Amino acid sequence: MDHNWDFATIFTNWRVYWVGLQATLLMFGVTVTLGMLGGLLIGILRYIKHPAAAWPARAFVEVFRNTPVLVQIIWFYYAFPILTGVETSPFLAAVLGISLNTMAFSAEIYRAGIQSIDKGQWEAGKAIGMSFTQTLRRIILPVALKRVLPALTNRGIEVFKMSTLASIVAYNETLSQAKLIAELNYNPIESYTAVAIIFFVVLYPVVQGTYALERVLNRSDR
Amino acid sequence: MEWNFAPVIANLDILLLGLLNTLKVTGLALSLGVPLGLGLALMRLSQNRPISMISEFIIEFFRTTPPLVQLFWFFFAFPILFNINMTPYLAAVVTFSIQSSAFFAEIFRSGIQSIDHGQWEGSKAIGMTRNQSLRRVILPQAVKRMIPAFMERSIELLKTTTLVSTIAYTDLMYQANSVAQSTFRPLEVYSVIAAIYFILIFGFSQLSIVVEHRLAKSGEGTVN
Numbered sequence: 001m002d003h004n005w006d007f008a009t010i011f012t013n014w015r016v017y018w019v020g021l022q023a024t025l026l027m028f029g030v031t032v033t034l035g036m037l038g039g040l041l042i043g044i045l046r047y048i049k050h051p052a053a054a055w056p057a058r059a060f061v062e063v064f065r066n067t068p069v070l071v072q073i074i075w076f077y078y079a080f081p082i083l084t085g086v087e088t089s090p091f092l093a094a095v096l097g098i099s100l101n102t103m104a105f106s107a108e109i110y111r112a113g114i115q116s117i118d119k120g121q122w123e124a125g126k127a128i129g130m131s132f133t134q135t136l137r138r139i140i141l142p143v144a145l146k147r148v149l150p151a152l153t154n155r156g157i158e159v160f161k162m163s164t165l166a167s168i169v170a171y172n173e174t175l176s177q178a179k180l181i182a183e184l185n186y187n188p189i190e191s192y193t194a195v196a197i198i199f200f201v202v203l204y205p206v207v208q209g210t211y212a213l214e215r216v217l218n219r220s221d222r
Numbered sequence: 223m224e225w226n227f228a229p230v231i232a233n234l235d236i237l238l239l240g241l242l243n244t245l246k247v248t249g250l251a252l253s254l255g256v257p258l259g260l261g262l263a264l265m266r267l268s269q270n271r272p273i274s275m276i277s278e279f280i281i282e283f284f285r286t287t288p289p290l291v292q293l294f295w296f297f298f299a300f301p302i303l304f305n306i307n308m309t310p311y312l313a314a315v316v317t318f319s320i321q322s323s324a325f326f327a328e329i330f331r332s333g334i335q336s337i338d339h340g341q342w343e344g345s346k347a348i349g350m351t352r353n354q355s356l357r358r359v360i361l362p363q364a365v366k367r368m369i370p371a372f373m374e375r376s377i378e379l380l381k382t383t384t385l386v387s388t389i390a391y392t393d394l395m396y397q398a399n400s401v402a403q404s405t406f407r408p409l410e411v412y413s414v415i416a417a418i419y420f421i422l423i424f425g426f427s428q429l430s431i432v433v434e435h436r437l438a439k440s441g442e443g444t445v446n
Contacts (some may be wrong), residue, residue, distance in 0.1 A: 003302065067419045071415065072416075075412045079408050082408065188299045200289060201285075
């Protein structure tokens with residue numbers, strides 16, 4: 001191991017990484033928002049078991065949970081435009097793949113949370129004259145969301161890591177930018193080590209935060 | 223827009239070879255990742271503070287960095303650093319073994335920690351050493367509780383192996399890319415391989431649900 005570590009080129013090119021990190025954060029922001037909100041809707045549809053909604057919601061969840069995200073992104077990039085005539089940019093293809101995948105996973109989290117609430121809560125809401133949506137919004141969801149918060153944050157961490165897959169369709173997020181630096185400066189060691197460190201530095205505090213959150217939620221009266 | 227599956231069927235042997243390679247990498251990474259994960263878990267549970275901290279760092283590092291970054295590191299950086307030859311196959315096996323071992327370690331740890339402390343005391347009382355009680359009393363019970371989490375992680379690993387296509391290992395994803403390029407039929411090719419992955423992974427998921435129900439019936443709790 002006689003390699004001379006030289007991070008100088010990494011520091012002189014910090015702007016390239018900064019552009020990448022911003023793109024990563026944008027990708028994360030869009031996909032996590034769409035995924036978590038869409039997932040809530042599908043999770044509720046899965047819960048109410050309405051005949052018109054049950055089958056499509058189940059099919060959606062199973063398809064997107066049981067195929068690799070990379071296959072989904074590639075499919076949206078190369079196959080979807082042929083099928084629909086709609087051109088997908090690298091950004092759009094990655095957003096579609098990652099958000100739909102996240103929707104499917106978070107839908108199951110929300111559903112489990114709603115199911116964990118005692119049936120008596122629904123009956124009580126009904127007894128004092130609340131409609132289904134009122135009971136759901138005012139009584140069930142506030143408690144259910146608190147219970148599933150740790151599972152949702154874990155999913156969020158996964159989504160952040162998934163954003164690197166956008167590099168495969170040449171979206172300029174952190175990893176593609178590092179690849180560019182590695183090819184221009186012939187320094188793959190420092191350049192890829194830097195990406196690993198960037199992700200570790202961003203996510204490690206978040207992961208520690210989720211541990212703390214879990215402890216707090218366990219202590220509080222659920 | 224007309225669907226034409228003939229080019230896909232003509233190249234089915236290429237795709238099946240890819241599927242075989244996908245299963246090979248998954249299987250190998252699993253058989254290396256599980257023992258490695260057990261080792262990391264035991265280190266993390268060790269009374270020795272430095273050993274436990276080293277293991278904690280390894281686990282957290284590989285859980286918080288994206289697998290694709292790890293794969294690129296092991297394929298592009300690692301060979302230069304240690305002056306060895308790295309094939310895409312080797313890089314894939316090394317990366318996914320270590321990456322999944324970090325997750326398996328956490329499953330082992332929560333499994334071991336879920337066993338009542340009285341079990342340790344009981345085996346100590348009849349004269350077993352720490353290692354003996356772990357092997358004979360704790361692990362057999364813990365492993366049973368871990369099975370569902372373990373299966374879920376294996377399914378995740380199978381999905382993650384698609385990343386090896388980016389360093390030109392001939393897995394199902396990579397073979398699909400080359401067939402799509404040579405036949406100019408990306409829609410059919412990518413839809414077919416999505417279906418292949420779906421059947422495979424859905425099958426495994428259903429199997430794990432059946433196993434989980436069986437375990438629940440036999441009166442054992444599970445850990446996540």
